Amino acid sequence: MKTLKGIDSLLFYSLVILLTSLAILPIYWMVVTSLQKEVTIFTYPPKLIPSGPNLQAYVDILFEHPLLQWLKNSLIISLGTAFFSVGLGMFAGYSFSRFRYKGRNMIALLILTTQAFPTTVLVIPLFILMKNTHLINTLAGVVIATSIFNIGLCTWILKGFFDSLPIDIEDAARIDGCSRIGILYRIVLPLCLPGTITAFLMSFLNGWSEFLFSYTFIQDTSKWTATLGLYSFIGMNYTLWAPIMAGAIVFAIPCLMVFLFAQKKIVHGITMGAIKG
Amino acid sequence: MRKNIFAYLLLIPPMGFLSVWYLVPFIQNTILSFRSADIAQKGVFIGLANYHRALIDPRVLNSLVVTIVYTLATIGGLVVAGLLIALVIDVNFRGRTIIRGLIILPWMIPLISSVLVWHWATMRYGIANYILIQSGLVTEPVGWYSIASRAMLLVISFTIWKFCPMVALIILAGLQSIPRLLYEAAKVDGANRLQQFWHVTLPGLRSVGSVLILLLFVWTFSRSFPHVYLLTEGGPVRATDIMSINIYFTAFRKYQMGYAAAIGMIVMLILTAVSLLYTYWQKRITLR
Numbered sequence: 001m002k003t004l005k006g007i008d009s010l011l012f013y014s015l016v017i018l019l020t021s022l023a024i025l026p027i028y029w030m031v032v033t034s035l036q037k038e039v040t041i042f043t044y045p046p047k048l049i050p051s052g053p054n055l056q057a058y059v060d061i062l063f064e065h066p067l068l069q070w071l072k073n074s075l076i077i078s079l080g081t082a083f084f085s086v087g088l089g090m091f092a093g094y095s096f097s098r099f100r101y102k103g104r105n106m107i108a109l110l111i112l113t114t115q116a117f118p119t120t121v122l123v124i125p126l127f128i129l130m131k132n133t134h135l136i137n138t139l140a141g142v143v144i145a146t147s148i149f150n151i152g153l154c155t156w157i158l159k160g161f162f163d164s165l166p167i168d169i170e171d172a173a174r175i176d177g178c179s180r181i182g183i184l185y186r187i188v189l190p191l192c193l194p195g196t197i198t199a200f201l202m203s204f205l206n207g208w209s210e211f212l213f214s215y216t217f218i219q220d221t222s223k224w225t226a227t228l229g230l231y232s233f234i235g236m237n238y239t240l241w242a243p244i245m246a247g248a249i250v251f252a253i254p255c256l257m258v259f260l261f262a263q264k265k266i267v268h269g270i271t272m273g274a275i276k277g
Numbered sequence: 278m279r280k281n282i283f284a285y286l287l288l289i290p291p292m293g294f295l296s297v298w299y300l301v302p303f304i305q306n307t308i309l310s311f312r313s314a315d316i317a318q319k320g321v322f323i324g325l326a327n328y329h330r331a332l333i334d335p336r337v338l339n340s341l342v343v344t345i346v347y348t349l350a351t352i353g354g355l356v357v358a359g360l361l362i363a364l365v366i367d368v369n370f371r372g373r374t375i376i377r378g379l380i381i382l383p384w385m386i387p388l389i390s391s392v393l394v395w396h397w398a399t400m401r402y403g404i405a406n407y408i409l410i411q412s413g414l415v416t417e418p419v420g421w422y423s424i425a426s427r428a429m430l431l432v433i434s435f436t437i438w439k440f441c442p443m444v445a446l447i448i449l450a451g452l453q454s455i456p457r458l459l460y461e462a463a464k465v466d467g468a469n470r471l472q473q474f475w476h477v478t479l480p481g482l483r484s485v486g487s488v489l490i491l492l493l494f495v496w497t498f499s500r501s502f503p504h505v506y507l508l509t510e511g512g513p514v515r516a517t518d519i520m521s522i523n524i525y526f527t528a529f530r531k532y533q534m535g536y537a538a539a540i541g542m543i544v545m546l547i548l549t550a551v552s553l554l555y556t557y558w559q560k561r562i563t564l565r
Contacts, residue, residue, distance in 0.1 A: 016365055016376055023380045023442070029404060030394040048404070088291040099284035107288060114299060116492070118499030118548065120521040121541035124528045125302035125309065148298050151291055180283045209387045211503040216529065227389040231507060234396055241397050248390035259385045263378070 034058070034245035057242035058250070067247055069222065070229035073139060074208055074251075077225060080143035081150055081207030082200045088147070089154025089199060094184055096155070097162035098170075114152040122148070123216055130217055137219045145213040150206055154199040161195025162188060201258050208255060226251045310539035316532040327539030337540060339515055340523040347433060347505070347519055348497045354437035355493060356486075359444030364478075366445065367452050384442035392507040395435055422509060425516030432505045432517050436497070439504065444489065451485030452478065487559050494555075495548055520544050 029048070037054045061067050096108055126145055127136070135141035169191070170183050178186065189196060214225045224232075230251060233244050310327055313320035331337045366377050383391065398405045399421040406418040421431045459477045468476065502521035505511070511518040511526065518526075520540065528537035 012365070012368065012370070015361075016370070019362055019365060020376055020379050022438070023383050026391070026394045026398060026438070027382055027386065029398060030390065033394075033397060088294055091287045091289075092291040095284045095287035099281060101281045101284050104284075107292065111291070111295070114295070116495045116499075116548070116552075118521065118541065118544050120499070120502055120524045121306055121538075121545055122299070122302050123525070124534055124538055124541065125305040126298070127528075128305070128534075129298075129302055144298055148295065151295065155291070209389070209503075211388065211507065216525075227387070230389045230393060234393070234507075244393055245397065248387075248393045252386040252390045255385055255387055259381070263381075 030245050030248055033241050034243075034249050036242040057246040060240075061243040061247040061250070065229075065243070065247070066222075066224075067226065067229065067250065070224050070226040071251070073223055074225040074227065076139050077142050077146065077210060077214065078204045078207035080139070081146045081210075082203040084143060084147040085150035085154045085203040086158075086196060086200050089151050090158050090184075090189070090196070092151070092155040093158030094162055094188065097159045098167070111152045111155055114149050117149070119149065119212055123212060126213070127216055136217055137223065138217075139223060141217050142210065142214045142225075143207070145217070146207050146210050147203075150203045153206075154203060157199040157202070158192070158195055161192040165191055198262065201262050205255060205258060306538045306541060309535050310542045312535045314535035314538075316534060320535055323535075327536045328543065330536065331540050331543055336515065336518070337523060337543075340518050340520045343429075343512075343515075343517060344498060344519040344521075347429065347436075347501070347517070348494060350429075350433045351436045351497050351501075352490065352493045354433065355441055355444045356490070358437055358441040359448050362441060362445035363448040363452055366449055380445070381442040383438050384440060388439070388503055389507065391435070391439055392504075395431075395508065399431060423513050425513055428509050428512040428516050432508055432512070435508060436501065436504050444493070447485065447489055448482065451482045454485075455481035491552060491555050495552065499544060499548060 032048055034057050035054050130136040130141045169187055173183050173187050211227050214228055230247050311322060311324060313323050362380060397403060401418045409415045419427055421427045460473055463473045463477050501519055505517050505519050506522055509517045511522045524537045524540050527533050
């Protein structure tokens with residue numbers, strides 16, 4: 001850890017303030033705009049000092065528009081993606097972690113390719129496949145599509161956590177007669193709960209922000225996710241920015257909560273992948 | 278090998294799922310690219326006609342250029358900004374945790390929320406133009422969505438703003454894995470801070486950096502659909518029409534599925550080629 005003195009310190013802190021401002025200025029704007037009193041007026045220059053908290057915009061967006069329904073759909077997709085991806089990823093992760101066998105590296109590589117695969121290449125055949133299986137225009141279809149690209153992430157995070165677990169406990173359980181699958185469920189997973197939660201939350205966040213597949217597969221506006229719903233505001237000549245910003249913030253709240261709750265773990269999960277080599 | 282049978286059994290659920298929903302669609306895309314399919318029917322086999330058409334299609338070529346410019350500019354910006362932020366956060370200063378939390382915010386909030394506030398800010402009479410005019414950088418409001426170069430600048434800036442926290446965190450982890458001893462040794466040899474940076478920090482970041490750049494290239498090239506589309510929908514007259522958007526429009530607006538599939542395959546080929554060449558090049562460098 002380095003420490004600074006004198007004019008270095010001044011320059012340094014100026015840089016810190018500059019960088020932080022660039023990062024959070026748009027977010028500050030978002031918050032302030034959502035608290036504007038006059039919902040229908042936009043002024044130039046835009047008013048940026050909040051004239052007292054005014055939650056009218058929030059009431060507006062939540063009750064005059066189907067935001068709650070959109071949020072419900074987003075929640076279903078996010079939870080579905082998270083459960084699915086973690087559920088499948090844990091099997092692959094455990095298999096890669098505890099066993100050596102022919103074809104292991106190839107299959108691992110295959111799963112890895114999902115992380116780098118261009119989604120627009122897959123969206124066309126998936127659209128056709130969804131149509132044929134009558135999953136088009138369903139939330140389940142979107143969950144499946146999003147999970148494809150999340151299984152790899154979960155596999156790798158979980159494998160990392162499984163690797164760090166000493167094998168002695170499992171050996172002991174095996175000697176005591178525990179079935180192999182029982183070991184996974186009763187011993188490994190409970191001990192790797194932080195890892196499972198990390199993988200779950202990351203998949204949840206990916207599902208929450210998902211756009212391409214929900215945009216392509218869903219046609220009923222009743223099934224819109226919040227992303228699609230909020231996006232529809234851009235199309236029109238909609239100048240009621242306060243409710244739009246309120247909607248954006250409401251949609252962002254779960255992400256912020258997840259982040260606050262699991263900041264260290266998520267950061268660890270991301271960087272673990274990058275430095276593994 | 279009863280043990281290994283279990284290992285294979287474990288793989289059945291994930292591999293079963295991926296076979297049906299990943300491998301099969303990929304094969305289907307390949308097949309589709311050789312056919313004249315549209316949204317209603319599978320079309321006839323036409324060999325490499327789609328590929329040939331793509332290679333001389335001015336719209337596809339424009340997309341390719343746009344995507345390359347967008348990708349390279351974004352990666353450049355991400356690496357520079359990420360490195361800067363990482364170097365700053367690496368210092369142990371008061372309020373560091375709070376600042377780190379704030380800087381990560383752009384990456385943490387959902388894409389659509391970020392896009393919405395950027396739309397608000399970059400209106401013709403919005404805050405962004407206001408700041409630019411007040412600070413004398415421009416003389417009249419900039420049309421961010423109506424001028425090609427401005428739209429490119431917009432989507433590049435947005436992507437950099439959104440993802441530099443992630444890049445910064447990865448670089449930070451790399452920074453913190455450089456042994457402090459090396460810095461001490463450099464200081465003993467009389468190196469000032471700039472020299473330390475050049476001779477200890479940068480080489481120390483090489484392995485992280487090389488993987489990072491490849492990943493960023495692949496991700497930005499192929500996964501930027503929402504970031505660009507939600508802002509400009511392909512930009513004023515295709516100025517920001519990246520390959521992903523091009524493929525999407527060809528398939529779902531013009532309904533030319535076969536042709537779109539072929540363009541997608543071309544993207545895959547480019548990515549594979551670049552990845553292989555890059556990996557080979559990196560291996561050559563480290564073996565020297």
